[in-house]
Amino acid sequence: MKASAKDMFGTAKLSLIGLMAFLGIWYLVDLSQLVSTKFLPMPHEVLLKLIELFHIPFAGNLLQDHMMASLQRYFWGFGLAVLIGVPLGLLMGWFRWLDDVVTPLFDSVRFIAPVAWVPFAALWFGTGAGGPTLIIFAGAFPPCLINAYRGAKGIEVRYLEAANMLGVGSFKTITEVLLPAAIPSIIAGLRIGAGLGWLSLVGAELIAASSGMGYLIVKGQAAVATEIVMAGMLSIGFVGVLIDVAIRKMESFLLRHRQN
């Protein structure tokens, strides 16, 4: 169902009201001296700092370079999670024995918070690219695997029967029937995985990195520059939204031939 122009305008208006109210309360708290502006910088200060960070380096780099450093690690970690998690999940849905081998292992590991891997990540892969990549991977991998697995398990039997009847072999059935049938579930997993991976990234960089947006925040904290911390938080949120939008675009592209 498409929203009419009038509805869109109404939604935009309400969103704007929410944002204004939020900023209003923020200013009010600052101006009333309830909290020192040292601890809660005013919105316009944060915005100015954010712009400044694009051309005056902080913590060794410009903001866009911190972003790039973070995104690079992120795409390694998330990419590996997708490349390993999705095929493994599909195959676990296909081969019963693989399901039996992997599931107990996986279940015992997946409730460990990604950040708990920090000590080992740093020990094994260092604080450059490897360590944070592992932590992002730890965050993004479980949803990728679980959703691919559920998508494979939930396939309508008639598609498998049709493939069987047509004499299609296992490999082609997995790549041309199981995978496309599981795509909606896989994409849902990618969205969750992308979010958790992004959350883990900042956690990883808070502790085990020497560049990136998480690192920028730590350095901001050390310098008691709260407007830098907030500018960092703001950019993290913004990039996270962009990543989600990109995955949703990919989803509508992949599902362009399906109903709904």
Next chain:
Amino acid sequence: MSTIEFKQVTRVFKRDGEDFLTIDGFDLTVSDQEFVAIVGPSGCGKTTCMRMVAGLEFPSTGLVSVSNKPVISPGPDRAVVFQQFALFPWKSVFDNIDFGLRAKGLPQEKRYEIITHYIGLMNLQGYESAYPHELSGGMQQRVAIARAYALDPDVLLMDEPFGALDAQTRVVMQEELVKLARRNPRTVLFITHAVEEAVYLADRVVVMTSRPGKIKEILDVKSIREAEGWDSHSKIEDVMDLASFVHLRTRIWKSLREEHGSDDH
């Protein structure tokens, strides 16, 4: 020579630890290029009979064989047209038909030739690159029939293929299937609960009892159809008007009615 044989087939279905006998002492031989329809009350196991020929289910005792070979798995020699079409929504019309041909390892030109032939035969020209959801139910079922015929199977299995279509589309599809079947005779097992459809399409009609499904009677339609010249009428309603058709239909209706009666308790 492609034949279907059921020898003393029974089928037991387990539910909540209890055994249900769904098919009992089913004996039937479908000869080469014969079109046999099975009709019966719902739940009598007629679909299960078809699925056992397809290799999607197996008898508890007895034997199902095709061309004297026991059925052990599904395969393209026994093409199925499913009730719910079972087209792949992510594949175009062309690719849906092509999928089985690729699996057979046919060269590209040969595949193209076959697909074009059946797309023409099923009046699907211009829809080669359309996706299933863009087609009406009737068109989707045409693709499913084209997909099955394109495999050049020994036997064709159809499970209430027109059950999900509206009445008008259904009639058109029945007429087209009759044309296709007479021009391109195959060994066909056709499952339906629509008596008229069975009488119109089949050479023989098998009437099943309600559960446990047994063969109640087998009616020879072909000899009557040929004697009365049904095939000289191109429209289904003209055939359905003939006294010989009406007589057969009523006969089967009465036979099925008795089964419904015993089902009601």
